[in-house]
Amino acid sequence: MFLQLNDVGKTFEDKEKGEFEVFSNIDLSIDRKEFVSLLGPSGCGKSTLLSMVAGLEHATSGTIQLEDKQIKQAGPDRGMVFQQPSLFPWLNVRDNVTFPLKSTLSKQEAEKRADHFLKMVHLSRFKKHYTYELSGGMQQRVAIARALAMDPKVLLMDEPFGALDEQTRHILHDELIKIWEETQKTILFVTHSIQEAIKLSDRVIVMGTRPGRIIADFNVDIPRPRKRSDERVIELEDKVMNLLKEEINKVLKEELNNELEYSH
Amino acid sequence: MNLNILIKRILFLVAVVGIWQLIFSAGVLEEIIFPSPLSVWEALYNGFTTGDFLGALGASFRHLFIGLAMAIAFGTVIGVILGKSKQADETAGMYLIAMQSIPSIVWVPLAIMLFGFSEFAVIFVVVLGGTFVMALNVRTAIQSVPPQFIRAARTMGTRGISSFFRVEIPSSVPYFMTGLRLAWAFSWRALMAGELLSNGPGLGYSLAYAQDYARMDQVVAIIVIIGVIGAVVDQFVFSKLEKNVRNRWGLS
Ligand SMILES: Nc1ncnc2c1ncn2[C@@H]1O[C@H](COP(=O)(O)OP(=O)(O)OP(=O)(O)O)[C@@H](O)[C@H]1O
Numbered sequence: 384m385f386l387q388l389n390d391v392g393k394t395f396e397d398k399e400k401g402e403f404e405v406f407s408n409i410d411l412s413i414d415r416k417e418f419v420s421l422l423g424p425s426g427c428g429k430s431t432l433l434s435m436v437a438g439l440e441h442a443t444s445g446t447i448q449l450e451d452k453q454i455k456q457a458g459p460d461r462g463m464v465f466q467q468p469s470l471f472p473w474l475n476v477r478d479n480v481t482f483p484l485k486s487t488l489s490k491q492e493a494e495k496r497a498d499h500f501l502k503m504v505h506l507s508r509f510k511k512h513y514t515y516e517l518s519g520g521m522q523q524r525v526a527i528a529r530a531l532a533m534d535p536k537v538l539l540m541d542e543p544f545g546a547l548d549e550q551t552r553h554i555l556h557d558e559l560i561k562i563w564e565e566t567q568k569t570i571l572f573v574t575h576s577i578q579e580a581i582k583l584s585d586r587v588i589v590m591g592t593r594p595g596r597i598i599a600d601f602n603v604d605i606p607r608p609r610k611r612s613d614e615r616v617i618e619l620e621d622k623v624m625n626l627l628k629e630e631i632n633k634v635l636k637e638e639l640n641n642e643l644e645y646s647h
Numbered sequence: 648m649n650l651n652i653l654i655k656r657i658l659f660l661v662a663v664v665g666i667w668q669l670i671f672s673a674g675v676l677e678e679i680i681f682p683s684p685l686s687v688w689e690a691l692y693n694g695f696t697t698g699d700f701l702g703a704l705g706a707s708f709r710h711l712f713i714g715l716a717m718a719i720a721f722g723t724v725i726g727v728i729l730g731k732s733k734q735a736d737e738t739a740g741m742y743l744i745a746m747q748s749i750p751s752i753v754w755v756p757l758a759i760m761l762f763g764f765s766e767f768a769v770i771f772v773v774v775l776g777g778t779f780v781m782a783l784n785v786r787t788a789i790q791s792v793p794p795q796f797i798r799a800a801r802t803m804g805t806r807g808i809s810s811f812f813r814v815e816i817p818s819s820v821p822y823f824m825t826g827l828r829l830a831w832a833f834s835w836r837a838l839m840a841g842e843l844l845s846n847g848p849g850l851g852y853s854l855a856y857a858q859d860y861a862r863m864d865q866v867v868a869i870i871v872i873i874g875v876i877g878a879v880v881d882q883f884v885f886s887k888l889e890k891n892v893r894n895r896w897g898l899s
Pocket residue numbers: 395396397403405423424425426427428429430431432575
């Protein structure tokens with residue numbers, strides 16, 4: 384298998400609150416060139432799981448392997464696009480994209496490469512701009528170009544369009560699908576929008592919470608481009624929605640009980 | 648700058664000088680303690696044409712540049728150490744704030760006992776004046792590098808020393824600039840304190856000298872020079888630099 388998570392668990396040690404187990408026993412296999420979405424309620428550990436694949440967090444138990452090699456630390460074979468803006472404000476757009484290329488390519492080659500990917504995200508005109516001059520959507524496109532420029536084996540995206548308006552998000556969805564088809568990358572995409580997950584991915588992994596775990600794994604066999612009005616899309620949306628509703632109700636109930644305990 | 652604001656400021660200055668002249672003309676105060684605007688102007692003019700003020704200014708700037716350069720160097724080193732090592736910060740961070748809270752003039756007797764009435768003593772006071780505030784700001788600079796930047800760099804294969812130079816240092820530049828501006832301001836004040844009690848040369852020494860000879864016109868003239876230099880350097884060098892940097896870094 385291309386990307387393989389075996390029995391993965393994560394527990395945070397907190398000095399004050401003690402141990403906190405985000406999830407355990409996560410098993411997941413992802414194929415080369417697959418576009419997989421991780422969907423789940425807030426706090427179920429989506430970002431944590433993605434950070435572990437990126438190598439930014441260590442697994443407390445289990446193993447994560449990319450092409451049969453254990454992931455031990457972060458590296459340029461896994462590009463990441465964060466939810467928060469993470470471009471460097473002291474560099475212009477092009478220099479942001481060449482940042483990861485400095486150690487491997489000559490300046491000219493790096494710039495040529497950067498220009499190629501900036502063109503792919505339609506930002507050629509903004510090469511010399513600084514991040515404060517860009518909109519949120521443009522910044523995320525630069526971040527995507529920066530991740531792609533490293534030619535990673537996997538592209539990890541943590542709610543990359545979460546902070547954007549509906550309109551911009553739709554445009555970027557189409558761009559992302561085009562880029563994915565063009566570059567043939569494997570994409571692991573975190574979101575908490577059911578529509579987004581179904582619109583984009585080959586597979587939708589639904590996560591539950593308390594404790595975090597995988598509760599469903601849907602194959603989306605609907606040809607792209609997918610319309611929201613498509614019956615198959617609506618049907619799948621309903622299925623996922625019902626699953627998530629249960630999870631969210633469970634959390635609400637638990638929180639309500641906690642609240643009652645505290646106030647008595 | 649807005650022309651309107653400029654006119655307002657000039658008018659304000661004219662009004663202040665006008666009131667000054669009126670009080671002088673009323674003749675209630677003796678000239679030896681209340682010089683006229685014109686005599687202060689003459690003191691300024693004479694001071695510059697005879698070269699006295701330029702010599703003093705030259706000496707003052709020499710002390711300042713040597714002292715400030717050392718303060719920036721020491722402050723940066725201390726700040727980086729405290730910013731990078733939690734251990735060091737917990738141990739020594741509090742004392743840094745204590746040192747910073749000591750007014751520079753307090754160091755003057757110590758400096759004179761260590762170095763005598765020499766220029767070293769003045770420079771020593773300038774260094775102490777700027778080092779701590781620089782260190783405090785550099786510490787803040789290093790500590791406030793967004794973890795997000797460091798994580799992003801790690802996903803691009805940049806960590807450790809390379810991350811320090813390519814991410815942490817550039818990310819710190821805005822706070823560093825604030826440190827520079829404050830170090831300059833504190834050093835400038837420390838310089839005057841040191842020079843006032845020194846044996847010259849320097850602007851502060853000229854001030855003490857004018858006082859000894861009861862030359863109120865010169866005293867006021869030198870105070871004006873000190874104020875103008877302070878304001879001009881702050882406004883046109885450090886504040887401007889700081890603002891440009893903050894703008895670029897998306898902080899304002
Ligand atoms: N460094 C940390 N230390 C302690 N607890 C943490 C840490 N990081 C995350 N957590 C906890 O782990 C749980 C999962 O967090 P995570 O950010 O992965 O959730 P998420 O599914 O991405 O949520 P969201 O959709 O809101 O982004 C949360 O309860 C969070 O409080």
